[in-house]
Amino acid sequence: MTIENYLRPLMEIFWLRPETAAWRACDCLALHEVEFTGPIADVGCGDGLFSFTRAGGRLNSAYDMFSTVNELEEFFDKVDIYDHFDENTTIPIVTEKPLYNIDVGVDQKLSLLKKAYSLGLYNEVRPADANESLPLEDGRFYTIYSNIVYWLDNYRNTLREMRRALAEDGQIILQLPNITMRDYSFFQRLYVRTGDPSWEWLHLIDRGRSDNIRQCKTYAEWKEIFSDEGLRIVHHRNYLSKNILEAWDIGLRPISPFLIEMANVLPPEKRLDIKERWVEAMMPLVSPFCLMENSTDEIHPPGFHLFVLKKIK
Numbered sequence: 634m635t636i637e638n639y640l641r642p643l644m645e646i647f648w649l650r651p652e653t654a655a656w657r658a659c660d661c662l663a664l665h666e667v668e669f670t671g672p673i674a675d676v677g678c679g680d681g682l683f684s685f686t687r688a689g690g691r692l693n694s695a696y697d698m699f700s701t702v703n704e705l706e707e708f709f710d711k712v713d714i715y716d717h718f719d720e721n722t723t724i725p726i727v728t729e730k731p732l733y734n735i736d737v738g739v740d741q742k743l744s745l746l747k748k749a750y751s752l753g754l755y756n757e758v759r760p761a762d763a764n765e766s767l768p769l770e771d772g773r774f775y776t777i778y779s780n781i782v783y784w785l786d787n788y789r790n791t792l793r794e795m796r797r798a799l800a801e802d803g804q805i806i807l808q809l810p811n812i813t814m815r816d817y818s819f820f821q822r823l824y825v826r827t828g829d830p831s832w833e834w835l836h837l838i839d840r841g842r843s844d845n846i847r848q849c850k851t852y853a854e855w856k857e858i859f860s861d862e863g864l865r866i867v868h869h870r871n872y873l874s875k876n877i878l879e880a881w882d883i884g885l886r887p888i889s890p891f892l893i894e895m896a897n898v899l900p901p902e903k904r905l906d907i908k909e910r911w912v913e914a915m916m917p918l919v920s921p922f923c924l925m926e927n928s929t930d931e932i933h934p935p936g937f938h939l940f941v942l943k944k945i946k
């Protein structure tokens with residue numbers, strides 16, 4: 634499996650945000666060695682586009698997630714402009730079905746759950762706040778996947794809830810930030826850490842994101858937390874290099890509302906033509922960037938962990 638297999642469909646989905654496509658392609662590569670065996674739950678599934686792509690699903694390139702977003706001015710008030718569902722315009726055309734289905738997708742945002750359900754990947758979607766009890770049946774799931782645990786305040790409760798819903802020999806798959814993650818945020822490193830007012834402007838780039846990344850921990854710290862919650866690590870790797878995370882930290886995010894607004898006034902055929910040429914032009918730039926993942930950097934350890942956990946019996 635090469636980076637292209639994942640990067641191209643992700644670039645087609647996130648075309649105006651190539652940095653997001655790069656991160657998600659690295660997620661897919663890290664997860665490549667892990668098998669998702671059913672029944673499966675996806676906690677914090679969002680719009681499902683990532684899990685759909687990871688599962689081998691592909692969409693017609695005419696599908697464009699940026700065509701239906703909330704009022705773009707809200708971007709500057711730190712509102713999630715993608716928290717929007719319009720059933721008349723958001724119908725995805727699946728060209729390749731995913732290789733497996735996910736039994737239950739959980740998220741707190743109803744609009745994103747509706748988008749996720751429209752992909753045909755999830756058998757069921759259930760709204761819930763993952764800080765509270767999870768709407769998952771006791772002992773039902775062989776695979777519980779989540780890439781959002783670090784957004785949560787009450788993440789230990791979530792781990793306990795996942796363990797409760799896990800089948801006896803089941804696996805919990807988590808993607809979590811390493812202690813180094815904060816070093817790769819310009820706002821955190823140059824302003825929050827130093828308090829130097831000349832870097833205060835970096836909040837324009839950060840937009841509150843790095844505050845949302847609440848749990849950045851070393852392998853040893855995560856291991857101790859898992860052990861306290863009756864879970865042991867059966868597989869681990871670090872991924873997401875400093876290069877990728879620093880590129881993602883800026884990316885096209887600051888100008889993205891304007892790019893979206895410009896794309897949204899184009900006639901559909903012209904828009905698709907530009908999108909296809911854009912993706913073609915970006916691939917040779919983003920692809921080698923993702924491949925830097927494979928080079929080791931002793932001084933700057935990767936910013937993320939992939940953990941596979943099982944119950945301590």
Ligand SMILES: C[S@@+](CC[C@H](N)C(=O)[O-])C[C@H]1O[C@@H](n2cnc3c(N)ncnc32)[C@H](O)[C@@H]1O
Pocket residue numbers: 676677678679680681682683684739740741742745761762763764780781784785
């Ligand atoms: C960055 S998105 C990731 C979505 C999806 N897993 C993906 O990979 O594209 C984070 C998701 O976490 C969800 N989320 C954040 N806090 C949550 C909570 N307390 N309960 C449930 N979902 C939550 C958000 O609604 C959002 O869909």
